[in-house]
Amino acid sequence: MKEEEIIIIGSNGQLGTALKEKYPNATAVDYNELDITDLKQLNSFDWSKFRIIINAAAFTNVDGAETKDGRVGAWKINAIGPANLSKIAIENNLILVHISTDYVFDGTLEIHDENEPYSPLSVYGASKAAGDILVSQIEKSYILRTSWVIGEGNNFVKTMMNLGAKGINPTVVSDQIGKLTFTSELVRAIDHLLVNKAPYGTYNLTNDGSKVSWADITRTIFKIMSTENNVTDITTEEYYKNKNGIAPRPLNSVLNLDKIHGTGFVSRDWNKELKKYVEKEIS
Numbered sequence: 001m002k003e004e005e006i007i008i009i010g011s012n013g014q015l016g017t018a019l020k021e022k023y024p025n026a027t028a029v030d031y032n033e034l035d036i037t038d039l040k041q042l043n044s045f046d047w048s049k050f051r052i053i054i055n056a057a058a059f060t061n062v063d064g065a066e067t068k069d070g071r072v073g074a075w076k077i078n079a080i081g082p083a084n085l086s087k088i089a090i091e092n093n094l095i096l097v098h099i100s101t102d103y104v105f106d107g108t109l110e111i112h113d114e115n116e117p118y119s120p121l122s123v124y125g126a127s128k129a130a131g132d133i134l135v136s137q138i139e140k141s142y143i144l145r146t147s148w149v150i151g152e153g154n155n156f157v158k159t160m161m162n163l164g165a166k167g168i169n170p171t172v173v174s175d176q177i178g179k180l181t182f183t184s185e186l187v188r189a190i191d192h193l194l195v196n197k198a199p200y201g202t203y204n205l206t207n208d209g210s211k212v213s214w215a216d217i218t219r220t221i222f223k224i225m226s227t228e229n230n231v232t233d234i235t236t237e238e239y240y241k242n243k244n245g246i247a248p249r250p251l252n253s254v255l256n257l258d259k260i261h262g263t264g265f266v267s268r269d270w271n272k273e274l275k276k277y278v279e280k281e282i283s
């Protein structure tokens with residue numbers, strides 16, 4: 001696989017940034033250069049030198065998607081965008097790599113495999129499910145379904161590190177259960193599927209290791225930082241009580257990794273990756 005044949009779309013986000021690091025010779029475009037909701041712009045773009053589109057663009061503000069404007073934005077970027085890219089991929093005979101989320105499920109099952117029927121709770125989840133359905137119709141596509149993504153940019157780990165550094169004792173939800181996904185792991189998996197020409201289709205992808213709550217992740221972060229801060233557990237229901245405009249979230253976000261492991265992909269443990277990430281941020 002030649003890096004020059006790859007175009008990374010939505011390249012300034014968390015995943016886009018990690019993809020640019022992995023593929024410095026790929027073409028990387030963000031919203032200002034290529035808007036996936038603008039079919040006219042996509043149609044007039046020169047796709048001839050590419051073989052692979054990696055779509056890292058998305059509307060990821062889960063609560064923002066519940067507002068009047070956010071609902072429109074989420075559907076445009078998460079559903080119409082992938083539909084447009086699917087059309088472009090078919091017309092130009094390109095492989096389309098797309099990213100999904102555990103929010104396409106209601107989280108009632110303790111662990112999710114790739115064949116679970118869609119049951120989104122939120123506008124974000126529904127718009128992402130629509131995008132998945134469209135991309136999965138094209139033969140040459142990979143959908144990586146992930147959760148709890150941590151990379152460059154604002155994310156949960158950085159928020160908790162800031163609180164820890166300020167000596168604040170946070171109250172953190174303890175009934176949402178999952179595993180972290182570092183963008184480095186997502187990039188490794190994308191590269192693995194492409195390089196090994198794995199069968200097209202949907203693959204779950206998170207870091208591996210024990211399943212955990214956000215509260216316990218915060219305790220682990222504080223331990224790595226050697227801070228004395230306390231973390232108080234709270235249920236999701238209590239945490240969001242009396243707050244308006246909050247999207248419902250799945251409680252169980254653990255994804256079954258058997259399918260991608262079956263292709264020879266070897267997962268890294270989120271605990272080790274979290275330690276590396278926090279230590280790098282501190283240094």
Ligand SMILES: NC(=O)c1ccc[n+]([C@@H]2O[C@H](COP(=O)([O-])OP(=O)(O)OC[C@H]3O[C@@H](n4cnc5c(N)ncnc54)[C@H](OP(=O)(O)O)[C@@H]3O)[C@@H](O)[C@H]2O)c1
Nearest residue numbers: 010012013014015031035036057058060099101147148149
């Ligand atoms: N973050 C998570 O916890 C999480 C969990 C599960 C799945 N995912 C999925 O993982 C993927 C990557 O997420 P991420 O955290 O890297 O997202 P992110 O940091 O929010 O990045 C998304 C990027 O898409 C760009 N974008 C927005 N609208 C666009 C448009 N119309 N055309 C082109 N680019 C556009 C954004 O540009 P602007 O910033 O300029 O708007 C931003 O650079 C997404 O598909 C997301 O749904 C994320």
